[in-house]
Amino acid sequence: MDFELMFASFPKLLNASIITLKLLSVSLIIGLFIGFLFAILRLNKNIFINKFAYGYSYVFRGTPLLVQIFIIYFGLGQIEYLRSTFLWVILKEPYWCAIIAFSLNTGAYTSEILRSAFQTIKPSLIEAGKSLGISNKIIFYKIQIPIAIRQSLPAYGNEIILMMKGTSLASTVTLMDLTGVAKYIISTTFKPIEVFIVAGGIYLFMTFLIHNLIKFLEKKYSFN
Amino acid sequence: MNILKKTIFSILVSLLIIGNVYASDKIRIGTEGAYPPWNSKDASGKLIGFEVELAWSLCRYMERQCEIVEQDWDGMIPALIMRRFDAIMAGMSITDERKKAISFSQGYADEVASLAVMKGSDLEGIDTPEGINLTLGGSDVKKALKTITGALAGKTVCTQTATIHQNFLESGDVGKINLRTYKTQDEVNLDLASGRCDVALAAAVAFTDYAEKSGKSVVLVGPTFSGGAFGNGVGVGIRQDDTELLDAFNKAINKARKNGDISRIATKWFGFDASM
Numbered sequence: 001m002d003f004e005l006m007f008a009s010f011p012k013l014l015n016a017s018i019i020t021l022k023l024l025s026v027s028l029i030i031g032l033f034i035g036f037l038f039a040i041l042r043l044n045k046n047i048f049i050n051k052f053a054y055g056y057s058y059v060f061r062g063t064p065l066l067v068q069i070f071i072i073y074f075g076l077g078q079i080e081y082l083r084s085t086f087l088w089v090i091l092k093e094p095y096w097c098a099i100i101a102f103s104l105n106t107g108a109y110t111s112e113i114l115r116s117a118f119q120t121i122k123p124s125l126i127e128a129g130k131s132l133g134i135s136n137k138i139i140f141y142k143i144q145i146p147i148a149i150r151q152s153l154p155a156y157g158n159e160i161i162l163m164m165k166g167t168s169l170a171s172t173v174t175l176m177d178l179t180g181v182a183k184y185i186i187s188t189t190f191k192p193i194e195v196f197i198v199a200g201g202i203y204l205f206m207t208f209l210i211h212n213l214i215k216f217l218e219k220k221y222s223f224n
Numbered sequence: 225m226n227i228l229k230k231t232i233f234s235i236l237v238s239l240l241i242i243g244n245v246y247a248s249d250k251i252r253i254g255t256e257g258a259y260p261p262w263n264s265k266d267a268s269g270k271l272i273g274f275e276v277e278l279a280w281s282l283c284r285y286m287e288r289q290c291e292i293v294e295q296d297w298d299g300m301i302p303a304l305i306m307r308r309f310d311a312i313m314a315g316m317s318i319t320d321e322r323k324k325a326i327s328f329s330q331g332y333a334d335e336v337a338s339l340a341v342m343k344g345s346d347l348e349g350i351d352t353p354e355g356i357n358l359t360l361g362g363s364d365v366k367k368a369l370k371t372i373t374g375a376l377a378g379k380t381v382c383t384q385t386a387t388i389h390q391n392f393l394e395s396g397d398v399g400k401i402n403l404r405t406y407k408t409q410d411e412v413n414l415d416l417a418s419g420r421c422d423v424a425l426a427a428a429v430a431f432t433d434y435a436e437k438s439g440k441s442v443v444l445v446g447p448t449f450s451g452g453a454f455g456n457g458v459g460v461g462i463r464q465d466d467t468e469l470l471d472a473f474n475k476a477i478n479k480a481r482k483n484g485d486i487s488r489i490a491t492k493w494f495g496f497d498a499s500m
Contacts, residue, residue: 074411077418092420094404174382174404183298184405187386190301190325 006194009185013195016181017202023095023167023177027102028160034103035110042115053111060108065166068105073097073173098170106163113159117151118144150221157214161207168203178202251288251469252309253279254295258408260433261493262315262458274493275313278332281485282460285476298386298407301325304461310469312461315427317388319455327464329473331457332486334500336448337389338428339372342416343441347423350375350446358397358452368447373399375446380404382412382421389425392453416442429494457500 041053060068076082076091090096121144129139171180182199186192255263255275263273271292283290293309304312304326317335318328336355341347352368376398383389385405393403406412409426413434416424424431428448435442460477462470480486486499 074414074418077415077420083419094420172407174406183385186302187298187390188321190305192299192302 002191002194005189005191006198009182009195010198012181012185013178013199013202016176017178017206019170019176020164020167020178021206023098023102023170023175024160024164027099027106027167028163030099030103031106031110031163034107035114038107038111039114039118042111043118057108057111060105061112065101065105066169066172069098069101069169069173072101094170094173094175098167098173098175102163102166102170105166106159109159109162110156113152113155114148117148117155120151121147150223153214153218153221157211157218160210160214164206164210165203249289250291251283251286251311252291252293253311253313254293254300254303254309255279255312256297256300256314256408257294258297258410259315259427259430260437261429262427263313274333274489274498275315277489277493278480278486279313281480281489282473282476285479286472288472296407297384300386301461304463307463310462310466311473314461315458316461317455318457318459319388319391319453321391322455322461325464326461327466327470329460329462329470330477331459331500332477332481333458333490333498334450335427335429335454335458335498336450337392337425337454338431338444338448339423339425339446340416340431340442340444341423342419343443345422345445347375347379347445348443352447355448355450357450358454360451369397372446373397376401376423378402379422380420382406382415382424383426384409384412387426388454392449393425395453397453413438413440413442429498 038053038056041049042057044050044053072091073094076097082088082091090100125143125147126139129143134142167177168179170177171183174180176184178199182195185195189195255271255273257263257265257271257273259273261274263271263275266272271294276292279290279292295303295308295314297314300312300314300316301322303309312326315335316322318331322328339347350371352371353364356365356368358365380402381393382404383393383406385407390403390405392398393401404415404421406415409430412421412424412426413431415421417438417440423445428444431442431444434440460473462473477486481499487497490496490498
């Protein structure tokens, strides 16, 4: 065990985890918007809208994240027509390709989490609102959404942790995130065990923080 | 308790089996299978290329049984050290940096590196000598490096990770550049063609092979590089304590060279004699 290398690589890896956290937070925010939108579309009675939303979540939950990144980064890069459009400004950058892939992926999972949360709301709560003469819109914003958010917290916490680990795939499209820098250090020192232990420790610490944040929120918004 | 006993037993059994596999007397040779024409895979997934064919030839000279193992490039040296295989034949240049971790046999082939761009790039016209040797140095080399430094300024330069090419680009010889590293040469080629990379650096044959097979208009620019960070030819990588195997490979390479096997196989895969 080369402890000296472990100490030397720690600050470099810590610095790289800023990119990991950036990728995670940006894609979670975009994914949350996508998730909300598609969860509502899933609850729509119109069969076409419903199937479209279902198809999106089916495709993105049914394929590996790595494949999604590769299709967006290497796949779209091969389409010559695309390279002459303004879209190329975004798709040219590995950072934005990773963000698009992560957002679409977490958006699909988030939509499923929120949909099931909406569906577990007891009809009696909505009926109670209606009997008090509250409009459908206010019932949706003031009763359904808060309950759905509370219901989905544990599952969404898991999704955040899964996504945090998923960001390590950004290194496959040349981004120097935590895993990317770990691989870089290994390529010059040829000592994978030491470096990956330190990188794994940092990932574990991030999981610890996320886990506790979700636990805190669950407690704060508990029904009791 | 019964479950615990069963678990421990099965772990022991599997360790025994793994131990047996590792104790076999076959020489296991690691290669990447993604760096044509040095080593690559055909459509059916079979490993082919200069080094695969040369490996079989060397094994015949050593009169040993061999097995070729596939390994991602960025984990090649760690995998050798951890005994996943016993020798590396993967277009790996002999450099001082790598010698700190592993031993090398004598070189069996020469690799020259080159920059490549897509046709129409403004780098196409840069005026440099045909080839520069960084070990020799001199005013010509200095002048060429200065020209290249100017030409690369502000450009995105792409190369495969953990290579001599990356070492060179990070050495400061060409100033501070916007460097991007990829897991495989295939990916470098793809991003060069897509325009994400302005210019790429690799073995010259890696680009000519790609241009030929893909039909993309990749062109070599600037000088060919050798010496210095580019090392001294390509050799077989072997664990430092494995002196017996190192000796066997050196002898086999001598025989193969004398009989003309290395040049014959090199000419077949590269289109010219890259043997040394």
